[in-house]
Amino acid sequence: xxxxxxxxxRAGAAVVAAAAAVAGTVWGAATFVGPGxxxxxxxxxxxxxxxxxxxxxxxxxxxxxxxxxxDGIAHASESGxxxxxxxxxxxxxxxxxxxxxxxxxxxxxxxxxxxxxxxAKAHPDVVKRVVAAGHRLCDHxxxxxxxxxxxxxxxxxxxxxxxxxxxxxxAGGGAEVEYYxxxxxxxxxxxxxxxxxxxxxxxxxNVDTKDFGKPGAAAIANAVKSEMxxxxxxxxxxxxxxxxxxxxxxxxxxxxxxxxxxxTGFPVRTAPxxx
Numbered sequence: 001x002x003x004x005x006x007x008x009x010r011a012g013a014a015v016v017a018a019a020a021a022v023a024g025t026v027w028g029a030a031t032f033v034g035p036g037x038x039x040x041x042x043x044x045x046x047x048x049x050x051x052x053x054x055x056x057x058x059x060x061x062x063x064x065x066x067x068x069x070x071d072g073i074a075h076a077s078e079s080g081x082x083x084x085x086x087x088x089x090x091x092x093x094x095x096x097x098x099x100x101x102x103x104x105x106x107x108x109x110x111x112x113x114x115x116x117x118x119x120a121k122a123h124p125d126v127v128k129r130v131v132a133a134g135h136r137l138c139d140h141x142x143x144x145x146x147x148x149x150x151x152x153x154x155x156x157x158x159x160x161x162x163x164x165x166x167x168x169x170x171a172g173g174g175a176e177v178e179y180y181x182x183x184x185x186x187x188x189x190x191x192x193x194x195x196x197x198x199x200x201x202x203x204x205x206n207v208d209t210k211d212f213g214k215p216g217a218a219a220i221a222n223a224v225k226s227e228m229x230x231x232x233x234x235x236x237x238x239x240x241x242x243x244x245x246x247x248x249x250x251x252x253x254x255x256x257x258x259x260x261x262x263x264t265g266f267p268v269r270t271a272p273x274x275x
Contacts, residue, residue: 069269071196073187073204074179077232079265084232084257086111086250086264087205089140089181090212090239092119092126097238099247101133107254109264112203114138114181117163119239124170131175136266138179139164139200146184148191156191164198178269179203201269206231211246220249225256233267 077083086104088111091097097113104111113130115137120127131137141148141159148156164177180195181203182188192202207227211220224234234253236246257264 069196069199069201071189071192071202073192073202074267074269075204075206075231075233076268077265078268079263081263082232082261083263083265084228084234085267086234086236086254087114087138087181087203087267088112088236088238089114090119090144090237091115092123092130093239093243094123094126096243096247097123097126098129100236100238100243100250101129101135103247103251103254104135105133106251107258109254110135110266111264112136112138112179112266113238114140114179114203115163115167116140116144116239117142117166120163120167120170124172127167127170128172131171131173136179137167137171137175137177138181138203139167139177139195140181141183142166144183146186148183149186149188153190156188157194160191160194160200161198164200179267181205201267203233203267205233205235207234209234209236209246209249211243211249212237212240214242214245217245217248217252220245221252221256224249224253228262 075085077085086109088097088100091100091113092115100111110133113135115127117139127137139160140163142163143159145151145159148159160180164180167177168175177200179202180191180200182191185204187202187204195202207224207230209220209223215223236250237243238246254264
């Protein structure tokens with residue numbers, strides 16, 4: 001019995017230490033886990049395997065009030081049919097996000113921008129431009145920690161909600177953050193619950209362009225063409241370094257989608273998961 005008590009005390013101390021580490025995290029000292037976008041990432045439809053098999057809509061988690069936003073990971077488009085969702089991760093970036101916005105404007109396409117909290121805080125003018133152009137905002141956490149699913153719930157909550165506030169403050173004017181995307185697909189039942197309870201639909205992806213690894217614009221475009229059968233939500237990046245290949249590839253892909261008769265739209269927010 002005494003041995004068990006000592007083990008319990010040590011475990012409790014570890015949790016307290018982890019929480020203290022979270023409280024002391026600052027952007028300048030934290031590690032931004034950029035890689036893990038490409039081969040290390042799974043298509044969004046595979047993300048459930050990272051959630052210990054917990055079914056969507058599980059009513060555990062301390063009896064929190066049910067949210068009108070489902071906590072299942074969304075993939076489908078609000079526009080239905082064969083519509084495609086363009087999603088842009090890891091910004092905003094003062095150089096590359098405006099170039100992405102120019103391409104989207106050229107093709108009259110709307111996208112969902114999954115932003116890192118401190119990046120949004122550092123570049124509020126870019127966030128405001130995204131909102132003014134009619135695009136939607138998505139919470140992509142504070143530090144892009146692809147191991148979030150292995151961290152305490154308090155850490156997950158801090159990463160999600162602190163980023164949401166930073167993005168909203170940067171956007172101003174009552175703009176809403178409508179989605180939450182876990183870095184590297186590291187969703188958990190708790191992170192999905194936290195997002196949904198705060199008005200954000202968990203957002204997956206089906207088509208990984210592999211653009212984060214800078215394989216060349218042609219390779220990025222070919223990845224989209226070869227993976228479009230996986231589902232409608234396409235993953236691009238406007239942050240994490242030079243995104244000139246992404247900008248060029250996005251221009252090509254939007255031309256190709258138009259030729260294929262594939263309209264674009266926003267991901268579902270309130271439809272049942274799996275739609």
